[in-house]
Amino acid sequence: MNRFHLSVGMLLALALGLFLLGQAASRHSEVEKLALLKADVLTKSGEEYPSVARALREIQRNVEFELTERAKVEADAATAEARLQVSLEDLERLSKYLRQDRAFTAAPPKGQTALDVLAGLVRHRASARAHGYDIAAAVLALAAGIMLLLKALKLQRTTRERLIQSAFLGTATTCILVLFLIMLFLFAEGLPVFKAVSLPDFLFGHLWYPTEDPPLLGILPLIAGSIAVTVLSSCIAIPLGVMTAVYLAEIASPRVREIFKPMIELLASLPSVVIGFFGMVVVAPFLQDAFHVATGLNLFNASLMLAFMSVPTITSVSEDAIFAVPKELKEASLALGATHLETLGRVIVPASLSGISTAVILGMSRSIGETMVVLMVAGGAGLIPSSIFDPVRPMPASIAAEMGEAPFQSEHYYALFAIGMVLFVFTLLFNIVADHIAHKYKQVGAATL
Numbered sequence: 001m002n003r004f005h006l007s008v009g010m011l012l013a014l015a016l017g018l019f020l021l022g023q024a025a026s027r028h029s030e031v032e033k034l035a036l037l038k039a040d041v042l043t044k045s046g047e048e049y050p051s052v053a054r055a056l057r058e059i060q061r062n063v064e065f066e067l068t069e070r071a072k073v074e075a076d077a078a079t080a081e082a083r084l085q086v087s088l089e090d091l092e093r094l095s096k097y098l099r100q101d102r103a104f105t106a107a108p109p110k111g112q113t114a115l116d117v118l119a120g121l122v123r124h125r126a127s128a129r130a131h132g133y134d135i136a137a138a139v140l141a142l143a144a145g146i147m148l149l150l151k152a153l154k155l156q157r158t159t160r161e162r163l164i165q166s167a168f169l170g171t172a173t174t175c176i177l178v179l180f181l182i183m184l185f186l187f188a189e190g191l192p193v194f195k196a197v198s199l200p201d202f203l204f205g206h207l208w209y210p211t212e213d214p215p216l217l218g219i220l221p222l223i224a225g226s227i228a229v230t231v232l233s234s235c236i237a238i239p240l241g242v243m244t245a246v247y248l249a250e251i252a253s254p255r256v257r258e259i260f261k262p263m264i265e266l267l268a269s270l271p272s273v274v275i276g277f278f279g280m281v282v283v284a285p286f287l288q289d290a291f292h293v294a295t296g297l298n299l300f301n302a303s304l305m306l307a308f309m310s311v312p313t314i315t316s317v318s319e320d321a322i323f324a325v326p327k328e329l330k331e332a333s334l335a336l337g338a339t340h341l342e343t344l345g346r347v348i349v350p351a352s353l354s355g356i357s358t359a360v361i362l363g364m365s366r367s368i369g370e371t372m373v374v375l376m377v378a379g380g381a382g383l384i385p386s387s388i389f390d391p392v393r394p395m396p397a398s399i400a401a402e403m404g405e406a407p408f409q410s411e412h413y414y415a416l417f418a419i420g421m422v423l424f425v426f427t428l429l430f431n432i433v434a435d436h437i438a439h440k441y442k443q444v445g446a447a448t449l
């Protein structure tokens with residue numbers, strides 16, 4: 001057996017394994033089986049409900065009663081209590097999932113009762129768990145089939161290269177199309193908010209109370225919070241990241257570089273929730289005690305944590321840019337009598353300015369788009385900050401905190417998507433600036449410094 005057949009066999013085995021995992025994931029849980037059973041019993045008894053919400057409350061009550069009764073007849077009370085708790089949590093998750101579906105708030109279709117709609121949603125939840133596995137299995141099986149087909153056709157080398165080129169072009173086109181569809185969906189869901197509020201009032205309004213009647217949808221405090229957190233975190237992260245990159249690339253010994261470079265790159269792999277938890281448990285009490293502020297969950301804490309997240313990105317990209325500077329530039333500077341420090345400041349850093357600028361913009365883009373850290377440690381106050389120790393609520397934190405509570409297609413719902421539009425525009429501007437700087441200061445060889 002050669003490598004080709006081994007690769008095809010592994011792809012098919014992985015596809016089969018993913019398919020079987022999908023089938024296992026699509027099986028109804030105990031709570032889902034009970035919910036479907038109760039829905040069927042109520043349907044046969046002729047019960048009718050005016051809405052899906054009312055039907056869900058009735059089924060939820062019946063399932064809770066059934067689970068409690070089953071727990072009472074079990075011999076081991078501790079095991080029964082633990083199993084009951086797990087089942088009740090699963091029931092709560094099922095209820096939350098059903099409430100988020102569009103069919104939950106809409107009127108039942110003609111010819112269907114609320115119980116029929118509810119049973120369909122429960123079955124859809126079970127089948128939806130297998131979709132990801134099925135798609136992955138289909139992609140792997142398709143890849144294996146294409147490999148076998150190309151092998152059987154025995155195409156010439158130029159033809160194979162054209163096919164590979166077409167495949168890469170198709171992949172790139174798909175990525176662009178997906179990005180366009182995401183942007184289209186974002187704007188389609190966000191633009192309706194401007195029927196209820198004008199664009200200047202939305203962007204420059206000082207009050208964000210979306211649950212009031214009528215809702216107050218001014219996002220200036222959220223924009224100010226995002227900008228303040230990004231600027232302050234950049235003031236901390238940019239000097240640290242760039243200086244660390246210069247040290248590792250030009251000053252540190254190979255042994256020191258081998259130790260610290262992997263450590264810095266490992267910092268980039270830390271989950272944001274872990275960094276946010278560190279900010280809540282360690283940094284917040286320290287700031288409160290050291291600076292005697294009302295709360296340690298504030299703008300400065302969020303900026304510190306975002307800087308901690310941005311430094312590895314800035315360092316890694318900046319170091320690669322410094323390493324890419326042609327050696328003859330450094331050697332020519334030293335040959336003219338410049339010191340190592342003068343060479344760093346007047347030759348190496350200016351020659352790598354394009355890459356360093358890109359690294360800085362990437363770090364700032366991560367800061368302005370980060371969600372979990374600012375949600376946990378920024379304080380959550382929708383106010384324009386007057387001090388670095390004031391609590392703030394950046395735009396990503398507002399979207400994450402409120403999207404689950406906003407009624408579907410309400411003004412609050414549309415306003416959150418409009419905030420996503422503003423965030424998208426900010427990130428797009430960052431990328432345009434980064435691309436402009438990268439092209440303006442692009443270093444090609446040794447003659448363009």
